[in-house]
Amino acid sequence: MSRMHNPAHPGEVLREWIPEGMTVSQAAGQLGVSRVTLSKILNGKSGITADMALRLAAWLNTSAEVWADMQTQWEIWQAEQNPRPVIRPLKLAA
């Protein structure tokens, strides 16, 4: 069903992957996005798009899915917080 706890925003996790000395501006430069764009992600003001997931994958040598899936978890959790109409489970034919 649902994850009981608020999953970490991908931006928080991404922060841990940025080397000590590197500035946000430098990281943004290497990723080919504006400083504002990366800053917003790191501070949870923006999500990670498929395009960004691919950039992170190339930059950090990870899979794009890791980042995209993290974003998905976040979005589902957010969506769960909102009310939704009652949906009757479909009776599947046996």
Next chain:
Amino acid sequence: MSRMHNPAHPGEVLREWIPEGMTVSQAAGQLGVSRVTLSKILNGKSGITADMALRLAAWLNTSAEVWADMQTQWEIWQAEQNPRPVIRPLKLAA
């Protein structure tokens, strides 16, 4: 890295979950969305949002992640088709 083949659009998969006799209109009704909205998804004209993933989960008794992840795979594949600037892999400190 990348999935070699164009992943199935979530809508195609969703089609298989709708019972034989049930109409798109009926399914949309049970999901609490408009007929147009569901039709677009089934025909690959729209993606599956986190909210829709939750509706499908409730309706089909599956996890929301199944649908959301399917959507993610689709989006990543789509994004891969577009050109992206060269991104030099970050040399991680050992």
Next chain:
DNA sequence: GCCAATTGCAAATCGTTAATTTACACGCTA
């Protein structure tokens, strides 16, 4: 053949979000 149901789709509208550039204020430090 005729009619109603179903469906795909287009168009218009509305709301949300990502990304950019520009700009400003704050904090740190050489």
Next chain:
DNA sequence: TAGCGTGTAAATTAACGATTTGCAATTGGC
């Protein structure tokens, strides 16, 4: 003090998703 790095706001532009309305094509029953 001057400069750098940063967070963030504002204004723009571009995508999407969702809705309603309406229309055309198909299909099945009578």
